[in-house]
Amino acid sequence: xxxxLTAADTAELPLPGEGRLSVRTLPAPHGRARYLLHGRxxxxxxxxxxHTTYDGPVLAEQVRVQFGDGHDRAPHGQPRLDxxxxxxxxxxxxxxALDPRTVTANTPFLCGDAVAVREDGRTRRIPDGARxxxxxxxxxxxxHWHQRHDRDALILAAAQHRAGxxxxxxxxxxxxxxxELATVRAQRAHARHRINQITGLVRRRQPAILxxxxxxxxxxxxxxxxxxxxxxxxxxREVIASLGRVVYEVHGARIHGLFTVGPDRYSSDxxxxxxxxxxxxxxxxxxxxxxxxxxxxxxxxxxxxxxxxPRSGDITPTAPSRLPASVRIDDTRSHCAPDATxxxxxxVLRALALHYLDRPDVAGLRxxxxxxxxxxxxxxxxxxxxxxxxxxxxxxxxxxxRTGRHxxxxxxxxxxxxxxxxxxxxxxxxxxxx
Numbered sequence: 001x002x003x004x005l006t007a008a009d010t011a012e013l014p015l016p017g018e019g020r021l022s023v024r025t026l027p028a029p030h031g032r033a034r035y036l037l038h039g040r041x042x043x044x045x046x047x048x049x050x051h052t053t054y055d056g057p058v059l060a061e062q063v064r065v066q067f068g069d070g071h072d073r074a075p076h077g078q079p080r081l082d083x084x085x086x087x088x089x090x091x092x093x094x095x096x097a098l099d100p101r102t103v104t105a106n107t108p109f110l111c112g113d114a115v116a117v118r119e120d121g122r123t124r125r126i127p128d129g130a131r132x133x134x135x136x137x138x139x140x141x142x143x144h145w146h147q148r149h150d151r152d153a154l155i156l157a158a159a160q161h162r163a164g165x166x167x168x169x170x171x172x173x174x175x176x177x178x179x180e181l182a183t184v185r186a187q188r189a190h191a192r193h194r195i196n197q198i199t200g201l202v203r204r205r206q207p208a209i210l211x212x213x214x215x216x217x218x219x220x221x222x223x224x225x226x227x228x229x230x231x232x233x234x235x236x237r238e239v240i241a242s243l244g245r246v247v248y249e250v251h252g253a254r255i256h257g258l259f260t261v262g263p264d265r266y267s268s269d270x271x272x273x274x275x276x277x278x279x280x281x282x283x284x285x286x287x288x289x290x291x292x293x294x295x296x297x298x299x300x301x302x303x304x305x306x307x308x309x310p311r312s313g314d315i316t317p318t319a320p321s322r323l324p325a326s327v328r329i330d331d332t333r334s335h336c337a338p339d340a341t342x343x344x345x346x347x348v349l350r351a352l353a354l355h356y357l358d359r360p361d362v363a364g365l366r367x368x369x370x371x372x373x374x375x376x377x378x379x380x381x382x383x384x385x386x387x388x389x390x391x392x393x394x395x396x397x398x399x400x401x402r403t404g405r406h407x408x409x410x411x412x413x414x415x416x417x418x419x420x421x422x423x424x425x426x427x428x429x430x431x432x433x434x
Contacts, residue, residue: 013140015039016105018133021140031158033148034069035141037084041133044084045069048145050158051097054169058408060155062097063145065138067114079117086137087130089116095138100146105135156412163412170406177399184395188388194381197270202374207364212236212246219355221252221347224321229347234355238281244272244369246359247281248352250296255348257296261356263369266308270377271370274310275353279303287373298348299341304328307349315353323349 013021021039028034028047035046045068050060068080083092093113103109110131115123126134145151213236221229232252239246245262258281264274265287280292295302305326309315323346325337337345356362370377 011144013144015133015136015140018136021137023141023144030161031154031156033145033154035144036082037137037141039137042084042086042137044086045082046084046138046141048141050155052159052162052166054166058166058405058412059159062099063142064097065095065109065142067091067093084134084137086134087127089127089130091115091126091130091134092117098142100142103139103142105132105139107139109138110135160412163409167406167409167413170402170409173402174399174406177395177402181392181395181399184388184391188385188392191381191385191388194270195378195385198374198378198381201270201367201370202378204367204371206371207367208361209239209241209364209368210359210361212239217355219351220317221344221351222317223343223347224318226318229344232348232351234352239365241365241368242372243285243287244365244367244372245282246356246365248355250348250352254299255296255344257302258292258294259296259348259352260292261352263366264308264310267310268377269370270374271366272373273312273366274308275312275315275356276306276308277349277352278306287369296348298325298345299338301327301337301341303337303341303345304334309353312353312357315350315357317350317354319350320346322346 009025011023011025013023015021019040021037021042023038024036026034026036031050033048035048037044037046047066047069049064049066051062051064052058052060066080068083070080079092083090085091091114093111093115095109095114096111098107098109110126114126114134116126116130117123148154216233216235219232219234221232223229230253232250232255235249237247237249237258240260240262243262245260247258247260249258250256257279260278260281262276263272265272265276267274278290278292280295282289283291283293290306292304295304297303303325305324307323309320314320322342325342325345326334327337328334336342359365
């Protein structure tokens, strides 16, 4: 047991195998407690400092022990006043954070900063004998500190000293969380709006879609600079109403084959916008199928792949000026077509896209494609909404936590905190960040 403090603030602490350690305690600012030591194999000063981290409890539950007097943030290598000398070895540094309620000599609290200093200033590992004595001294001092009648006042003083810095830390987190919460709520509202759009689309009456035109059309081709590249004949071979697509057979100078035009297959809108042009006719019946047959030949080169464009409004006879044209090598590889072939293919793609967009039933084709994808899109939107709700709950909880901590630190900044305020800080001080 630790002997009771006398009126002179001195005590005798037992050290196993080392007799007794005389300590004298002196006041120090900001909740620090100085211990002046004198024993058979040890002398010097230890300072016990209530320890918290930025996201730890408001009021300290742990302490660190500093070897020597002075500022706890001394520059590396600069000695402190009256650093302890144990079995003739001077030891600077400090311990790791430790719990006064459970600390024992078997607790590994001597960190790498606690070293032995030679006469020439070089450092080395603390010898085993000195380490054993130092560990026993630290345990005895910390246990004594834990039984001090003014321990709670020391902890509160340390918290008040750090309160401004901790409050600023919480403010930064609060600002970030307020922004994050606003973003998540906007995303949640967007997901809810998307669900309403899709359910409205499902109930919407499908507009009429025209059958394939029986009369061929003649389309003028120009390159990206507006230079004429001739004329092609275009015949509608098939209208794939459920996908909103039209299959065109194209014939012209150095051009023949099928192209399929429809809404952009990568569009995420309930009613898909944009344009996607397949080189050929898709062999599958699904929205995401890409494999085609009857691929067209341009300048004697058979092309594959397709062109995706998210905005219909910026397509003109000359723009976009360069469009994709690939030649398949095998099932997994392809390479770019020659420049002249790419230029002519791009002219065909632009002309067909504008021809498709000029259809009187283009809105109906897009609506049909949207209805086909409605179930898939609705499931995705509901999943997104559930995810955003979970994120909102998580972020709102973190914001409440940070706001509560900020309120506690702000209360500690008062010049003379009321007993009620101090009590609130202690009751909430053990709360840790999630």
